[in-house]
Every structure is written in structure tokens, then in C-alpha cells.
Amino acid sequence: MRKKTLCLLVIAAVILLPDPSIGxxxxxxxxxxxxxxxxxxxxxxxxxxxxxxxxxxxxxxxxxxxxxxxxxxxxxxxxxxxxxxxxxxxxxxxxxxxxxxxxxxxxxxxxxxxxxxxxxxxxxxxxxxxxxxxxxxxxxxxxxxxxxxxxxxxxxxxxxxxxxxxxxPNPARASTIDSIPFLFYAFWIMVAIAVLTFALFIPHTFMWIVREIFHREKKQREE
Amino acid sequence: MRLHRFTLFQRLFHLLLMVSFLVQATTGVGRMYAETNFGKVLLTPFGGFYNALVWHKLVGIFMLVLFGVHLIYIMIVALRLRERSIMGPDSIIPNRMDMRMMVNHLGWMVGRNKIPPFERWGYWEKFDYWAVFWGMVIIGGTGLFLYDPLISSAIMPGWTINVAFWIHRIEAILAMAHVFLIHFAIAHLRRHNFPMDRAMFAGGADLESAKEERAAWISRLEQEGRLNNLTSRDTSLPGLVVSYLIGFSAILLGLYVIIGGIVNFRYVTW
Incomplete structure (x- = not known):
């Protein structure tokens, strides 16, 4: 009888009591x-x-x-x-x-x-x-x-x-080197690429368009 | 008579690239100028400021996939050409001759010599082609990095998002300005092609113009007996209308983006 009561108490304790502290x-x-x-x-x-x-x-x-x-x-x-x-x-x-x-x-x-x-x-x-x-x-x-x-x-x-x-920080300013140096250098490298591309191709395209106008006119005169 | 300079596959690549580039330009510039009416007009078809970002990201992924498919395509083309040199006259890879052609072309522009006989690809076309490669790597790479900053910042420090954003933006401005000003001017505005070079659209390029501009290529095609296979009569009226509609829509949108961008430049929150 005692053993049975003890077992029931243990089962009740496992079910009812909170988890051990490890949990x-x-x-x-x-x-x-x-x-x-x-x-x-x-x-x-x-x-x-x-x-x-x-x-x-x-x-x-x-x-x-x-x-x-x-x-x-x-x-x-x-x-x-x-x-x-x-x-x-x-x-x-x-x-x-x-x-x-x-x-x-x-x-x-x-x-x-x-x-x-x-x-x-x-x-x-x-x-x-x-x-x-x-x-x-x-x-x-x-x-x-x-x-x-x-x-x-x-x-x-x-x-x-x-x-x-x-x-x-403003990426163009020299003071940005102190806070985010990569931002400063990346900004100016990208700007340099853009400026070089346009410095080459904008005058090139403009000259080409103008030259073709005269080229055609000359050809038509020859005809 | 018309001359077919590009295959159907190449024209399809160009069309998909053009449409996706215009969507990216519209949504990207729209968000950049979100505080202005100009930006709001651009964003409206895409559902406003927040939805435009979803479009921008999805179309960006599409462009990267398209780029991947194109890489596979050029590998297949290169393998097919293994008997011939990939540096041959049909190659898009720049060579020393392009530099000489460019110098001669500039000389012609200032009236010092005759117009140089160009081959299949002009040096400016090779530049345009490879510029897309470099643009795709820079804009696509930074775009992918910006796709999800939480994931990106787990790989790289958070300040790299600031750096990637600026690189993405400047390279995008460079690409848009080059396409909308230089590429459009060469393909549409110069008298040789005015009002539009249809080489990439229905019908192909004008044979007489090609004979004048690409004399070296035409004479090579004649020698090889391939010229007749590449020429045909002009396209039907519907094809012509659709070609001009697509071309002029792209020009109008491009000009609107460029002019609106310059006028409203001071209102951008950087």
C-alpha cells in the first residue's frame, strides 16, 4: 500500500510540479x-x-x-x-x-x-x-x-x-576618407569611369552626326 | 532591299534587354526622384514607391537570368566556330583593327580622310556590346547585394550597403545616359539611319546604307557568295508599324527620363 501511494505521489509530482531548473x-x-x-x-x-x-x-x-x-x-x-x-x-x-x-x-x-x-x-x-x-x-x-x-x-x-x-557622409568630400574610406574611393572611381566615357563618346557622337549631314550633301551634289 | 545583320535569337535578346532595361530605368529613376512629380509619374504605372521596388528587384533578377542565358549562347556560338578563329572578321571581340578604324573614322569626321570601310561590327557597336557586360556585372552584382540588406550585411559589414548603393546608382546613371543619349543618337539621329536603324527590328538594315558604311563586310559577303542569302525585300506594313512603335516609344521614354532627371536633379535626396 505504501509503495503504491509513493508511486502515485511520484507520478503526481512529475505531472503537476514545474520542470526542474535545468529546463x-x-x-x-x-x-x-x-x-x-x-x-x-x-x-x-x-x-x-x-x-x-x-x-x-x-x-x-x-x-x-x-x-x-x-x-x-x-x-x-x-x-x-x-x-x-x-x-x-x-x-x-x-x-x-x-x-x-x-x-x-x-x-x-x-x-x-x-x-x-x-x-x-x-x-x-x-x-x-x-x-x-x-x-x-x-x-x-x-x-x-x-x-x-x-x-x-x-x-x-x-x-x-x-x-x-x-x-x-557626402561621398565626394575628402572628410569621408576618415569615416568610410571605401565609399570615397568607390565614388570617385565610378565618377572617373563615367566622365571618361562621356568625354570620349559625346564629342564623338556629335561630330559624327554633324559630319554625316555634310557627307550626304556632298554626295547629293556629286549626283 | 534589306540586309539581315542579326539572327532572330540576337534580335530577341536585344528586345528583352531593351524592355527590361527600360523597366529598370523607369522604376529606378522613379524611386530616386520619388519626392518630385516627375518621379511620381514614372512610378505610377508600377503601383507607386513601394511596389516599384518589387518590380525593380524581379526585373533585375530576370536581367541576370537573361545575361546567364546569353553567356551560354555565346559559348555555344564559340564552340561552333572552333574551326574558324573567334578573332575573325565576324567576331565581336575588339582587336587592333578597331583602334585603327576608330582613328580613321575620327579623321573622316574632321575631314582628313575618306570614310573607313567598316566590317560587320563597328568599333562603337563592339563598345556598346561589351559595355553591357561590364554594366551587368557592376549593376547586377551590386543589385544582388542590395536585394536583401539583412543577408548582405551578414556576409559583409553594413557600411558596404552604402558603398554598393552609390556604385549601383552611378553605374546606372552612366548606362542610362549612354543608351538614351549616345546609343539612341547613333541608331536614330544621324542622317545615315534617320529616323531609325531597323537592323535590330523587322526588315533588317538598309542595304544601300550598309554598302556605304560597311563596305568591307559587304565586299566580303559578295566574295563568299553569301550576300544574296542575307538580303530580302522590306517587311510588311504591320511589321514596319510595330518596329517604329517600339523604337519611338523607347526614344520618348528615354528622353523623358533624361530630361526629367536633369531638370529635377537638385531635388534628389542622395
Missing amino acids: QEEVASRYYHYRSTEMSTGIYEEYEVRPRGIHALFDGDKERQRDAGISRSDESESRAWNRLFLNDSHRGIAFYEYRRCVDCHPGNAQNRHTVRYGITCRQCHGGEPIASINHYFSRLNPIRQHTHVCSKCHSGAKASFALYAVHE
């Missing part, structure tokens, strides 16, 4: 879940990358370095979503509340994201206080820009995708 991967292995869901499937806003000064501890161990600082992000824990932790880059600017972003950053609204798709500055940079994109808890910090900003529209965006320059 609760969200608690047991947060960074694994981050990598297996957010990074691969595009499920976002559950985990965040948090900057911590522990990279030096894993000097040389690239795998551990990569996984370091990834932890669960929820309402109570998230620093990137909580703007309390941000510095205010615009602190001290007179009449700041009455200014628009483009008053001080006029060129930054001239990009395809803003003009074509109507994306406002705050949709990416967030509300007040607006911190530098290099601030630890900024959503635009390169460590989390892809998950917290890009993926709003580009589901599945990864860190490499966030390297696309939304505020693209």
Missing part, C-alpha cells in the same frame, strides 16, 4: 537564450546587452568575451529602456524646449530614412534626455543598436547591419 533556460542560461532566440530569430526586447567592465578578465578568450555582459532585459531590469540612466547631451542649451532637432543639426534630416519613410529623429534617438550614441545605456550604442533600433523595422537585423550609415 528553465530563461533563468539558467540567459545569454544562451539571447543567442538562440534574439540573434537568430529576430525576437527582440527581452534581452539586452549590458556594458560591463569584465572583458579584461577574459583576455584572449574570444568566445567568452563575446558572451560577456549579455543579460535579461525586462521592465524592472532594463537600463537601455529606462531613460533615468542616460546623460543629457543637450543640458545647458538655452531655450532647448522650443528648438527643433534640425535647428542645430540641419543636415542630419536629409537622409532617406527621414525623407522617404518619414522616420523622425526621436524614433531612433528616443525621448529626453538624449544621450550620446556612445553612452553605455543609449539605445543607439553599437552594442545594442541592431536589437533596440534597427530591428523595429528591419526584423532580424544583426550588429553588422547596424554599421549601415543612416547619416551617410
